[in-house]
Amino acid sequence: MKLGFSPEDEAFRAEAADWLNAQMHGEFSDLKGLTGLTAAAERRKEWELKLGEDRWSVIGWPSQWGGRDATLAQQVIFAEEYARAGAPGRIAHMGVELAGPTILTFGTEEQKQRFLPGIASGKVLWCQGYSEPNAGSDLANVRTKARLDPATDEWVVDGQKIWTSLAQICDWIFVVARSEEGSKGPKGLTFLLMPLDQPGITIRPIRQINGEAEFNETFFDGARTASGNLVSTPGNGWQVAMGLLAFERGVSTLGQQMNFRNELDAIIAAARENGSARNPLIRQRIAKAEIGLRLMRYGALRMLSHTDHARPDGAALTYKLQWASWRRSLGELAMDVLGQAGEVTDGEDYHFPMLPNLFLSARADTIYGGTNQIQRNIVAERALGLPREPRGSM
The missing domain is CATH 1.10.540.10 (Acyl-CoA dehydrogenase/oxidase, N-terminal domain)
Structure with missing residues (x-):
């Protein structure tokens, strides 16, 4: 359309x-x-x-x-x-859609000249150092520490990040670390650009249920980066980190939905081929999926046309909750259409085809990037103005 x-x-x-x-x-x-x-x-x-x-x-x-x-x-x-x-x-998603726009918005002229050409040419790949074992949906609970070494004019980083997408094939990582001793929550955080190929950084892939190892644990043990690789100012990392996350709700949402379109079309083709399309309940679920996909497209167009940034955008606040729940149901529909044929693969180093992979990968959609429960809290507090959920002391 x-x-x-x-x-x-x-x-x-x-x-x-x-x-x-x-x-x-x-x-x-x-x-x-x-x-x-x-x-x-x-x-x-x-x-x-x-x-x-x-x-x-x-x-x-x-x-x-x-x-x-x-x-x-x-x-x-x-x-x-x-x-x-x-x-x-x-x-190159993390560099093209997150690191690059962040450097364009918050970076110095020197940083733009150094980093942007490598991202644009595809020669330099980036990953994201946000989540930690105790700071996933609660990103402000970061414990990875950064200190400036005056002897070398370098930032020294110690700590651990987790769920680091594609770290094993990337060249650089952007890291949110706590640089002010005793600070809590979003205060005292600093945003750093760090090379991955150096002593003091260890990357361990995490094997997933679908046979992939897209995510990693990343350990920092005295890892270093030049002071010129600080984005914005020390202690202002939260503002940069939130600005970066805003780029995730951009035009890529419509490309994401076209991938969803491909998945739904594959389900319809499989249902026609194996005869499950004659089942009225399957047809009803396919129709419901089609309706949900079209609603998401209209919501994405609303997000892109939103110009009053002084007010919360309801479409943007609800989008993650909407698409993650929809795609999880789509994966369940895919397996019900495929039946036992979707449950089998060969070999130890296996890769599932599109629809079984959809089912397995969609299990995480409602967890990463803020769980559905967290998303509902965000909608309640930021869009509806309801009281904040009680939070314990850090």
Whole structure:
């Protein structure tokens, strides 16, 4: 469904679709429809380099930094066409959509010149150092510590991060650490950019239920980074961290929904093939999934058109809760359609096809990025103005 796109936007759509389809039916056809993020890591790196070479990696960035100065509508279009073409999930996601925009917004000119070209070209991959064993949904409970060593003018970091996506193949990590002794909550936090390939950093992959190891534990034992890799000022890390999280609710939501579209279409095709589409309950659940997906699209368009940043945006506040619950139900529908055929795979080093992988990976959707319970608290407190939930002392 195309809503309000100009002739120029549709010309851009045709250009993007032609390029993407040429790649997915040509040099990178082996990556078309690939699920998970750890399979074919080296080929995915080559794909990121190709996106950067042809200036499709960061189209919303200024052309000065490798982008195309694309409008919001054009960014939406590219996200949709990327998913429609069956292009693989971006292993450069953290740099392209989080680290890069954060550096553009909060970074110094020197930091922009140093870091942005590597992200835009696909040569440098980034991961996120936020969550800790006791600071997941409660991000302000960070215990990883950072101190400035005056002898070397370097920040020294000690602590542990967890659920670090793709750390095992990344080059840099952005880290939120506590830099003021005795500080609590969001106060006294500092935002640092750190190289991963150095003594003092240990990465341990976490094996997942679907056979992937997308997430990692990352340990810091006297790891260092130059003082010039501090973003903003010491103690102002919370503001930077929250600004970064705001980028997660951007145009990528519509690309995410196109991936959901592909998953739902695969379920419908499987139901028709094995005859389960004749089951009226299955048909009813497919219809419910279709309705939910369309509602999410309208909500995403509301988010993108929201201009009054002084007021909470209801669509943005409810979106994580909405899509995570919807996709968990979609995974259950997929397994009910597939039956026993979706429960079997081969070998110790296994990879499930799309629909079984959907079911297994969706189990975590309602947990990471803030559990459903946390999301409901956010809606209650920020959107409805209800009293804050009682919190114990730290």
